[in-house]
Amino acid sequence: MNQSPSETTPALELVELSKHFGNVVAVDRISLRVEQGEFFSLLGPSGCGKSTTLRMIAGFEEPTSGRLLLDGQEGSRLPPFKRNTNLVFQSYALFPHMTVRDNVAYGPRRARLSRTEVASRVEDALRTVRMWEYADRLPKALSGGQRQRVALARGLVNHPAVLLLDEPLGALDLKLRREMQIELKEIQRRVGISFVYVTHDQEEALTLSDRIAVMNGGRVEQLGTPEEIYNRPTTRFCADFIGEANLIEVRVGDRSGDGRVSVVLPGGGTALVGSVSPSSADSATATLVLRPSRVALDDKEPPHGAERAAIPVEVRRVIFQGSVVRVDLEGPEGVSLSASTSEADTSDLRVGRRMWAHWAPGETHLVEPTKSGTP
Amino acid sequence: MDDPRKPGDSAATADPRENHGAAATADPRENAELSATVDAGAFAMLGPVHPDERRPHDEIQEAVLDVSYAGRGNRRRWAPYVFISTPVGVLLTFFAGPLAVLAVYSFQVRSRGGDGSFTLDNYRAAVQPNILEVAGSTFVLATISMLILLVLAYPLAYFIALKVGRWEIPLLLALALSDELNPLIRIFGWRTILARNGLVNTVLQNLGITQAPLDWLLFTRFSVVLVLTASWMPYAVIPLYAAMKTIDRRVLEAASDLGAGWFTTFRTVILPLTATGFVATMVIVFIPIVSDFATPGLVGGTSGRMLASVIEDLFTRRGEWGVGSALTFLLLIVSGVVVYLSYRIARIRNLDTST
Ligand SMILES: Nc1ncnc2c1ncn2[C@@H]1O[C@H](COP(=O)(O)OP(=O)(O)OP(=O)(O)O)[C@@H](O)[C@H]1O
Ligand SMILES: [Mg+2]
Numbered sequence: 194m195n196q197s198p199s200e201t202t203p204a205l206e207l208v209e210l211s212k213h214f215g216n217v218v219a220v221d222r223i224s225l226r227v228e229q230g231e232f233f234s235l236l237g238p239s240g241c242g243k244s245t246t247l248r249m250i251a252g253f254e255e256p257t258s259g260r261l262l263l264d265g266q267e268g269s270r271l272p273p274f275k276r277n278t279n280l281v282f283q284s285y286a287l288f289p290h291m292t293v294r295d296n297v298a299y300g301p302r303r304a305r306l307s308r309t310e311v312a313s314r315v316e317d318a319l320r321t322v323r324m325w326e327y328a329d330r331l332p333k334a335l336s337g338g339q340r341q342r343v344a345l346a347r348g349l350v351n352h353p354a355v356l357l358l359d360e361p362l363g364a365l366d367l368k369l370r371r372e373m374q375i376e377l378k379e380i381q382r383r384v385g386i387s388f389v390y391v392t393h394d395q396e397e398a399l400t401l402s403d404r405i406a407v408m409n410g411g412r413v414e415q416l417g418t419p420e421e422i423y424n425r426p427t428t429r430f431c432a433d434f435i436g437e438a439n440l441i442e443v444r445v446g447d448r449s450g451d452g453r454v455s456v457v458l459p460g461g462g463t464a465l466v467g468s469v470s471p472s473s474a475d476s477a478t479a480t481l482v483l484r485p486s487r488v489a490l491d492d493k494e495p496p497h498g499a500e501r502a503a504i505p506v507e508v509r510r511v512i513f514q515g516s517v518v519r520v521d522l523e524g525p526e527g528v529s530l531s532a533s534t535s536e537a538d539t540s541d542l543r544v545g546r547r548m549w550a551h552w553a554p555g556e557t558h559l560v561e562p563t564k565s566g567t568p
Numbered sequence: 569m570d571d572p573r574k575p576g577d578s579a580a581t582a583d584p585r586e587n588h589g590a591a592a593t594a595d596p597r598e599n600a601e602l603s604a605t606v607d608a609g610a611f612a613m614l615g616p617v618h619p620d621e622r623r624p625h626d627e628i629q630e631a632v633l634d635v636s637y638a639g640r641g642n643r644r645r646w647a648p649y650v651f652i653s654t655p656v657g658v659l660l661t662f663f664a665g666p667l668a669v670l671a672v673y674s675f676q677v678r679s680r681g682g683d684g685s686f687t688l689d690n691y692r693a694a695v696q697p698n699i700l701e702v703a704g705s706t707f708v709l710a711t712i713s714m715l716i717l718l719v720l721a722y723p724l725a726y727f728i729a730l731k732v733g734r735w736e737i738p739l740l741l742a743l744a745l746s747d748e749l750n751p752l753i754r755i756f757g758w759r760t761i762l763a764r765n766g767l768v769n770t771v772l773q774n775l776g777i778t779q780a781p782l783d784w785l786l787f788t789r790f791s792v793v794l795v796l797t798a799s800w801m802p803y804a805v806i807p808l809y810a811a812m813k814t815i816d817r818r819v820l821e822a823a824s825d826l827g828a829g830w831f832t833t834f835r836t837v838i839l840p841l842t843a844t845g846f847v848a849t850m851v852i853v854f855i856p857i858v859s860d861f862a863t864p865g866l867v868g869g870t871s872g873r874m875l876a877s878v879i880e881d882l883f884t885r886r887g888e889w890g891v892g893s894a895l896t897f898l899l900l901i902v903s904g905v906v907v908y909l910s911y912r913i914a915r916i917r918n919l920d921t922s923t
Contacts, residue, residue, distance in 0.1 A: 253821050273824040280825050286818035290840045299836075303827030351826065 204387040210259035221411035237408030251280040281348040283359035287332040294328040300351040318350035427470040439530040460525030464502030465554040472561040488532035503551035674893035690894035713796040721804035729812035762786040787869025811845025
């Protein structure tokens, strides 16, 4: 295991890294640093370039341009077997002719560890993913989720400096996935290796990560801690992709000197906003991001002002979602938004009922308007 | 074959499960061509079905049932045999037929114009020391050629299957085309290249690398191995290519990712995953090399003689059909044993990775 020369050398650093496949720009000038021992997630929709990024880090794709530093050293020319990284493949890529045990032992054996060391590490890794009972099976005799866990064990067992995981829990059921998430986080803390974790499940990313890079169309849209990403999305895409969000097109009103911005809501009311992303600075229209969980409903019009912003709405639909109830609403100018409430009694929320939706202005954010620009 | 039922019995009444075959016997189409083959049990589960209610889908089901229960009713029993009778007939006529003729010849006295009485002399003549010597050298030359072929074909198949990308199909076609060339023309081509005043010697002398022409280039074991290797290359590359093609590229990446260099990857992943194809390739290459008579005949001279050219000689020039037939049979038996052993080795080592 490489010891970092100093605390500040990142385990991995990408500088303006790009990958083109012919005309397809799979990864477009992304820059990021993964610190030693950090749990870093790449989050984004299908086809946004997550796997390609991982494959460049692992050494299977040569970057079209940009730099890739592994533990401070230029690494983009190193062959995969000389990199201190391991990849848990999205498609598992288990050796079909080897038992589960031999699959997991493959890496340690290449590292010329002693027999006993190999055996104990393999057992450890297989127990972690709850596959020890299956050690002597061939991959073809396993289910998809079981194969995925073996693939995970095969990567974990090596204790690399950076473990690259390409949707390693994608094939598991919700319960097992939750358990494995906790397990993964635990291992990552215990062993102290850096994780670069690819997922398109935003909840998973929020739960596990120290930091998240939200990717879209080959680019990093936002990079930050889960709290930052959830509470202060910088682009419309991030707001929409992470968690549920009401996106309301508004006109930007007063940009007062103290940094507080007010907007004109549909129906003509004005409201202050909590924060303004650079992407919406200086434009006349913008998108107001409002989380459904922050929206309260009331029969009476609440007092407007610095504490509360409100618009009149009509109940369109009430959807029971288990722990919460989602209420779809229609506001003035046909704007639709939803509120989610965990209140037990929602029997009085009849369709067609007129109410006021209100929220604390400090919990809203302004991002860029839609391309068409009609507020 | 030992079915007590007489042909002509209705399939439904002969069926031992007729007791719960109410639906089938109620079916008015029972005697019709197609539905006579409907399996009673399957439809009993569905309850009575009126013919008009049957959708085209059911017809397909019946057809499927017909095939899967082949051998139950009388017409069902014969259908598959009718299907395969043509290929079997062709094989028997053109493969087993000549063999049978050879078998008869090999046990006859002086097959051409002889009295045709039974003898083992042909076999005795076929195992004389000078022929056994050629047999030994045949085995050595064929094995060397096969090994060289495998060593060369493996990387070639690997690159075509997994590395060359869009050149994959053109390269395969080129390989297949190279085999389309008439073998005689190809062998004569080699002769002009390897001859005393051929291409290689001319170039070597013009470059001043050699002073006099090299004599060992042609009519030696070297030339036999060289031409055999070149001629049968497609037969080695194509099955290996097919075997490589079944390997998931990601699996090779995984090996590399886990610290295996290219040789380790080859030894621990590629070789085991292509083991079946490897054994198949050995057989596919070895048999035609052993039976190739044109190559040793045209570039082998006296030192590069092989069994197949001896057999050809016995048949075409010396008129010894009996001895030629006996030798052919011995060769066939040895080849059969080789094939069988290869098959057993592949099975015993449980290298079948087809799934
Ligand atoms: N070998 C390739 N040749 C051409 N295009 C490719 C290749 N590999 C990936 N791409 C393209 O690059 C883009 C990014 O692909 P990538 O596999 O990185 O997406 P992803 O974010 O991992 O998606 P998913 O969540 O579906 O796995 C896609 O548009 C894809 O079609
Ligand atoms: Mg992917």
